[in-house]
Amino acid sequence: MSHSHSHNHSDLKGKKLLITIVLNIVITVAQVIGGLVSGSLSLLSDALHNFSDVISLIVSYVAAKLSQQKASINRTFGYKRAEILAAFINASTLVIIAIILIKEAIERFQNPYEINSNLVIWLSLVAIIANGLSVLLLRKESSNNINMRSAYLHLLTDMLASVAVLIGGLLMKYYQLFWVDSLLTLLIALYLIYVGYDLLKTSTKMLMLFTPEHINIKEVVRTVNKLPKVNKLHHVHIWNLSDHELHLEAHLDLKEDISTTEFNELLLQIEALLHEEFDINHVTIQPEYNKEDPKEVIVQD
Numbered sequence: 370m371s372h373s374h375s376h377n378h379s380d381l382k383g384k385k386l387l388i389t390i391v392l393n394i395v396i397t398v399a400q401v402i403g404g405l406v407s408g409s410l411s412l413l414s415d416a417l418h419n420f421s422d423v424i425s426l427i428v429s430y431v432a433a434k435l436s437q438q439k440a441s442i443n444r445t446f447g448y449k450r451a452e453i454l455a456a457f458i459n460a461s462t463l464v465i466i467a468i469i470l471i472k473e474a475i476e477r478f479q480n481p482y483e484i485n486s487n488l489v490i491w492l493s494l495v496a497i498i499a500n501g502l503s504v505l506l507l508r509k510e511s512s513n514n515i516n517m518r519s520a521y522l523h524l525l526t527d528m529l530a531s532v533a534v535l536i537g538g539l540l541m542k543y544y545q546l547f548w549v550d551s552l553l554t555l556l557i558a559l560y561l562i563y564v565g566y567d568l569l570k571t572s573t574k575m576l577m578l579f580t581p582e583h584i585n586i587k588e589v590v591r592t593v594n595k596l597p598k599v600n601k602l603h604h605v606h607i608w609n610l611s612d613h614e615l616h617l618e619a620h621l622d623l624k625e626d627i628s629t630t631e632f633n634e635l636l637l638q639i640e641a642l643l644h645e646e647f648d649i650n651h652v653t654i655q656p657e658y659n660k661e662d663p664k665e666v667i668v669q670d
Contacts, residue, residue, distance in 0.1 A: 385510070386430040389503040389524065393422045396496050403492040407485035410477045411534045411553045412492060414470045418530055418561070419496070421466050422523045425459040429520040436516075436611070449611040450576070452516030457572035459519040463526070463565030470558035477551040484547055489538035493531045500528035515572060515612050522564050530557040578608040581615065584647060589617070590666050592646055598635055600624045603664045607649065616651040617643060623658045632656050 400416030403409070432455035435448035503524045511521035537553040540546045580586060584607050593602040604620040627635070636654060643649040 383430060383433055385506045386426055386433065386520065389506055389520070390423060390426045390430065392499045392503050393419050393426060393524075393527075396499050397423060399495060400492055403488050407488040409484045409489045409534075409538075409550055410473060411537055411550045411557070412489050414473065414554045414557060415493070415496060415527065415530050415534050417466060417470070418523075418527050418557070419500075421462045422520075422527055425455075425462060425523045426520050428455045428458055429516050431455075432516050446610060449614065452514065452611065453572055453575045453609075456515045456519040456568060457576060459523060460565045460569035460572055463523065463561045464569060467558040467561035467565065470554055470561070474551045474554040474558065477554070478548065481548050481551065484541055484550055486538045486542035489550075490535060490542065493535035493538055496531035497528060497535065500524050500531060504528055513612065515568075515575070519568055519572070522568060526557075526561060526564055529560070533557060575609045578606075580607050581609055584615075586666060589643070589647055589649075592642060593621075593639055596635065596638055596642070598624050598627060598631070601664055603666055604655075604668045605666050610651070614651055615647075615649045616653070617649045618653045620655045620657055620662075622660070622664060623656060626658045 397416055397419040400412055400419060404413035404416050429452075432448075432451040435451040438448050440447040504521065507517055507521040507524065510517040512518075533553045533556060537549045540549045574582075586605055586607060589607065590602045590605060593599060600622040602619050602621055604618075606616075606618045608616055610616050621639075623632075636652075639654065640652050643652055
């Protein structure tokens with residue numbers, strides 16, 4: 370068995386998350402007060418989304434900190450899956466909030482009333498600037514970490530929602546189209562479902578230890594089976610422990626009754642091959658020779 374781990378130092382990531390948490394708390398408080406005063410549902414829906422950002426960013430921050438903790442006797446993997454769990458929670462909140470907003474928008478369509486558009490315009494501008502800064506802070510980390518990507522998507526969708534609220538405020542101010550407020554709320558909610566569902570699906574697959582979409586298990590088996598002394602790789606499991614750790618566990622049926630030293634040499638070849646071809650960086654192999662058991666690639670353990 371061999372281990373090859375990539376350690377990610379996330380002190381900077383944690384500091385950026387803290388800054389975005391503070392920014393979003395300020396936005397949320399301002400928008401809740403502004404939404405109640407102005408009577409704007411879209412502003413309140415944006416505030417609700419911002420509040421979900423605060424919760425999701427706190428979850429992401431805690432998960433990022435937990436993921437740095439070392440493994441122990443009782444936690445042999447440490448908290449490496451905490452960030453995947455955080456992404457799942459964040460994606461779930463996006464979808465739940467969207468459903469609440471859709472319900473509120475439909476009710477407001479039936480009972481529209483005049484809104485203080487000036488307050489809506491100024492508060493949406495503040496939210497655009499603050500969320501835009503938050504998006505820029507997390508953009509780099511979002512490309513290679515599912516937890517940071519979930520936080521980034523929350524902030525990006527909220528910035529876009531604030532742009533929509535600004536446009537709605539301008540339409541209400543100059544054209545008295547107050548029904549636009551409800552329409553924008555509905556559109557924001559549908560967009561939340563769109564981005565939340567994709568992240569929810571990805572994080573669920575990782576939590577369920579499904580084979581990553583970019584991995585073809587049959588191709589992995591064919592590649593290993595080409596090596597000398599290998600008869601067949603079977604009982605294969607491949608999963609993401611975290612964004613940066615891709616694990617393979619399998620049984621290896623050998624053509625010959627080789628020594629432990631020879632197997633170690635073969636194992637080094639397999640590790641190098643799997644890392645180079647499939648980016649698998651943690652390999653656990655059970656060697657077998659003439660063992661009576663199923664030799665299918667996938668076997669229900």
